[in-house]
Amino acid sequence: MFTMKDIAKEAGLSQPTVSLVLNGHYSICAETRKRVLETAERLGYRRNEIARAIKTGKTNVIGIIGGLQGGYSLDIITGIAEACAASGYFMKLLPVNNLENDPDALGQAARQCVEHRVAGVICRSLKEHALDTLRAELDAMHIPIVLVDSSSHHDWCSRVVSDDFAGIKEGVAFLLKQGHRKIVQVTSPLNLEYARIRADGYLAAMRESGLPVSEDMICEIDTMLELSDNDKHKLAGFLKTNKPGAVICGSDPVAMKVLRICHEMKIAVPDDMSVIGFAGLDYTNFSSPPLTTVEQPFCEMGAKAFELLLRHINGDQKIYDVKLKTSLIIRDSTGKAKEKMVLLEK
Amino acid sequence: MFTMKDIAKEAGLSQPTVSLVLNGHYSICAETRKRVLETAERLGYRRNEIARAIKTGKTNVIGIIGGLQGGYSLDIITGIAEACAASGYFMKLLPVNNLENDPDALGQAARQCVEHRVAGVICRSLKEHALDTLRAELDAMHIPIVLVDSSSHHDWCSRVVSDDFAGIKEGVAFLLKQGHRKIVQVTSPLNLEYARIRADGYLAAMRESGLPVSEDMICEIDTMLELSDNDKHKLAGFLKTNKPGAVICGSDPVAMKVLRICHEMKIAVPDDMSVIGFAGLDYTNFSSPPLTTVEQPFCEMGAKAFELLLRHINGDQKIYDVKLKTSLIIRDSTGKAKEKMVLLEK
DNA sequence: TTGAAAGCGATACCAT
DNA sequence: ATGGTATCGCTTTCAA
Numbered sequence: 001m002f003t004m005k006d007i008a009k010e011a012g013l014s015q016p017t018v019s020l021v022l023n024g025h026y027s028i029c030a031e032t033r034k035r036v037l038e039t040a041e042r043l044g045y046r047r048n049e050i051a052r053a054i055k056t057g058k059t060n061v062i063g064i065i066g067g068l069q070g071g072y073s074l075d076i077i078t079g080i081a082e083a084c085a086a087s088g089y090f091m092k093l094l095p096v097n098n099l100e101n102d103p104d105a106l107g108q109a110a111r112q113c114v115e116h117r118v119a120g121v122i123c124r125s126l127k128e129h130a131l132d133t134l135r136a137e138l139d140a141m142h143i144p145i146v147l148v149d150s151s152s153h154h155d156w157c158s159r160v161v162s163d164d165f166a167g168i169k170e171g172v173a174f175l176l177k178q179g180h181r182k183i184v185q186v187t188s189p190l191n192l193e194y195a196r197i198r199a200d201g202y203l204a205a206m207r208e209s210g211l212p213v214s215e216d217m218i219c220e221i222d223t224m225l226e227l228s229d230n231d232k233h234k235l236a237g238f239l240k241t242n243k244p245g246a247v248i249c250g251s252d253p254v255a256m257k258v259l260r261i262c263h264e265m266k267i268a269v270p271d272d273m274s275v276i277g278f279a280g281l282d283y284t285n286f287s288s289p290p291l292t293t294v295e296q297p298f299c300e301m302g303a304k305a306f307e308l309l310l311r312h313i314n315g316d317q318k319i320y321d322v323k324l325k326t327s328l329i330i331r332d333s334t335g336k337a338k339e340k341m342v343l344l345e346k
Numbered sequence: 347m348f349t350m351k352d353i354a355k356e357a358g359l360s361q362p363t364v365s366l367v368l369n370g371h372y373s374i375c376a377e378t379r380k381r382v383l384e385t386a387e388r389l390g391y392r393r394n395e396i397a398r399a400i401k402t403g404k405t406n407v408i409g410i411i412g413g414l415q416g417g418y419s420l421d422i423i424t425g426i427a428e429a430c431a432a433s434g435y436f437m438k439l440l441p442v443n444n445l446e447n448d449p450d451a452l453g454q455a456a457r458q459c460v461e462h463r464v465a466g467v468i469c470r471s472l473k474e475h476a477l478d479t480l481r482a483e484l485d486a487m488h489i490p491i492v493l494v495d496s497s498s499h500h501d502w503c504s505r506v507v508s509d510d511f512a513g514i515k516e517g518v519a520f521l522l523k524q525g526h527r528k529i530v531q532v533t534s535p536l537n538l539e540y541a542r543i544r545a546d547g548y549l550a551a552m553r554e555s556g557l558p559v560s561e562d563m564i565c566e567i568d569t570m571l572e573l574s575d576n577d578k579h580k581l582a583g584f585l586k587t588n589k590p591g592a593v594i595c596g597s598d599p600v601a602m603k604v605l606r607i608c609h610e611m612k613i614a615v616p617d618d619m620s621v622i623g624f625a626g627l628d629y630t631n632f633s634s635p636p637l638t639t640v641e642q643p644f645c646e647m648g649a650k651a652f653e654l655l656l657r658h659i660n661g662d663q664k665i666y667d668v669k670l671k672t673s674l675i676i677r678d679s680t681g682k683a684k685e686k687m688v689l690l691e692k
Numbered sequence: 693t694t695g696a697a698a699g700c701g702a703t704a705c706c707a708t
Numbered sequence: 709a710t711g712g713t714a715t716c717g718c719t720t721t722c723a724a
Contacts, residue, residue: 001487003717014695019719029693044486046460050405051717054396055700061438068427071628074420081414081441090462092407093437095427114392116436140390141347225631256632263634282417285571286602288609288634349701360711365703375709397701400716695724700717707712 002043010039022047053117062309063113065094065106065134066124071281072298073124076148079302080122087310092118096126106130110137120144120309122302128152144312148305149298151193158312158320160305162296164194164278167326168201169208171248171276171294174328176209179337180246180274184217186235186258187250192223198250198278217242227257235261239273245337246274252281252293259287259333270335280329289332297324348389357385368393399463408655409459411440411452411480412470417627418644419470422494425648426468433656438464442472452476456483466490466655468648474498490658494651495644497539504658504666506651508642510540510624513672514547515554517594517622517640520674522555525683526592526620530563532581532604533596538569544596544624563588573603581607585619591683592620598627598639605633605679616681626675635678643670 004022008015013032021028021036022045028036039045053059062084064077077091084091094109106126113121114137121138123131123145131147135156138145147159175183185202188195199218206213219238221231235258249255255277262269269275269289277284280295301324308320350368354361359378367374367382368391374382385391399405408430410423423437430437440455452472459467460483467484469477469491477493481502484491493505521529531548534541545564552559565584567577581604595601601623608615615621615635623630626641647670654666 005717015717016696016719017694019717020694023719027693032694046457046487048400048463048717049461050396050399050463051700052719053700054394054400054702054717055719057700059396064439068420068424074414077439078414078441081439085441090458091439093410093423093427093439095424095431111392112436115395117394117396141392283629283632286629287632351701361701362703362712363710365701366710369703373709378709394701397716398703400701400718401703403716693724696722698719698721700719703715705712705714708710 002045003048004045006043007036007039007045010043011035057117059117059119060088061090061092061116061118062306063092063094063109063116063118063121064124065096065109065113065121066126067097068093068095069097071283072149072279072296075298076124076302076305079299079304080306081302082299083303083306083310087306089119089306089310092116104133107133107137110134113138113143114141118143120146120313122146122148122305122309123150125149125151144309146305146309146312148301151197153321155319158308158322160301160308160320160322160324162298162301162326163323164197164296164326165201165204166323167278167294167296167328168198168248169205170326170328171278172202172205172209174292174330175246175248175274175276175334178246178274178334181211181337182243182245183211183248184219184238184242184244184246185248185250186219186221186238186254188223188254189220190218195220195250202248217244221254221257223251223253225253225256227260231257232261232264236265239265239267244273246276246334248276249278252277252279252284252291255284255291255293255333256287259289259291263288269333272338274334274337276328276334284329284331287333292331292334293329294326295329296326300324348391349394350391352389353382353385353391356389357381403463405463405465406434407436407438407462407464408652409438409440409455409462409464409467410470411442411455411459411467412472413443414439414441415443417629418495418625418642421644422470422648422651425645425650426652427648428645429649429652429656433652435465435652435656438462450479453479453483456480459484459489460487464489466492466659468492468494468651468655469496471495471497490655492651492655492658494647497543499667501665504654504668506647506654506666506668506670508644508647508672509669510543510642510672511547511550512669513624513640513642513674514544514594515551516672516674517624518548518551518555520638520676521592521594521620521622521680524592524620524680527557527683528589528591529557529594530565530584530588530590530592531594531596532565532567532584532600534569534600535566536564541566541596548594563590567600567603569597569599571599571602573606577603578607578610582611585611585613590619592622592680594622595624598623598625598630598637600624601630601637601639601679602633605635605637609634615679618684620680620683622674622680630675630677633679638677638680639675640672641675642672646670 623639
């Protein structure tokens, strides 16, 4: 493993000169320049980012803190990755999975970011209180943080999310256009912040259209992918009571459960009932029928998060709160309302 | 951002002493030890891994090279992540997506690994020829490589894969036990190495059971998730010709296509025909019916890959080729053969 | 235009 | 048990 010193010796020059050439300074005459580059090439020199970092005090590495689960995290990371690469940055992955069991896991990840002198941190959807640990650790070292896909906003750090409120409203609008009036929501427990926001979007959309709506028209079920007996009872009861023409779900997993229950209850989707999901996860392509869903721009969210982080790294102190537009993917789980003709007549 | 020197000054000690304490050397008396630790705590000292790395010449970072796509890559990374964390290592992500367009993308990733002085590299499923670039770059710097999920084995680096050959055979065995005899395969193009292996597994399983089989009973379709007209024709024709009681697919995406075609052709799964996939991707939970599939142990593969890499980092020169067992997940796309009774009688 | 020397923050060896 | 000093590979003045 050759160093600049080796090149210098080979080329009969001083080591700092080699450094200058290799960093593209123009104060070096073409002749020496050429000699240095040739020897570097010949020896197969590879610059040592570590040594550079220790001197400059800066690394071109950002930390990615957050669980790896969830299906969509890969898209977020992909988005970050592309933006990173374009700016010559690298990602160090700090997976934090067992936040519930180990409350200090996050603090540890943050400390590791500091120890590795990352230039900044992108952090995904963490529980409220956990963030304080993060903040305490990173703020002290002036390492900027950007939150991505985090339901709650803070005035001390930037954040990138999808505009779920608008997204749900778009979904409802689509259902309305299809002639649906009896629209209900099935969603994850409302104490989850994202679920609450999407519920509010649903309520607002309905009210703005002058349709009757109440919290009773929202059914909360587990976030787990598996359909429990509890879920089944609750959902079946809810659907029987409300006899909705359409269901706008708070998430894709929930939508999958709805689809499954419909199948069991012999409710034909979309003929008897339309279903819309939320997220745009891979598997919604493969449900039966393929799910109409509000797609969150995960990739763009990742890219935007990096863009903001880079600004902060470069000294921008402003706090941003970016909401990215969702887009409705229309597939086969939605159709025109049966009662449409009637409604159009009145 | 305080350094050891700062602590030393504060505590009235020398900086090397501080280093010793902070690294847990026992040659330091309790009194000084305490003083150092207290000052470090008070100042909020955080060790500088960069500085440490430059001195020791080693980093506790490994590079992960490979595309982020594919659905299962997240599981592999998760597996690596857990093993990493347990050994105090970190992952630097070097996504290489556009290998086809940019043949040097891989070389660049490798060079970056060198520049960052990673301790080792785990690399995912790359085209044959591309590997040479990787090898040339990393071997020169004595950075060990472990291949994960790569169909072809090399004598110059270790590799971890799932035992697809055995996996397919297990799938076929299950179908046989269900009474099926007329079993065919639908798979990705056979010039893809993984497809070839799985095809061979299918052929072997059939032959070992004394059942008639030939390459004609294998149907190749595109790997793309979208079902093209071409695929449709081919598949429909294939199914009509062979009238199989069961299909063992070379991959989950292919299985999804088969399911969809069956739906269009009004072939009831599993009543008229059983279908088995290969991989165990998320979305196979949600197809209709949920797919019986041969699950590859992606997470374990990642963990194992790191374990091997760590050995190499620690000087082990031996080349390993590890095949991890798959496991059959039985869901609803498979059932007993209709002709079962008949067969049992004879 | 180039070289000499200092220093980044740590480790390691040799003294004391 | 502690301190001195050299060193890692590089960047960065400052002279020459």
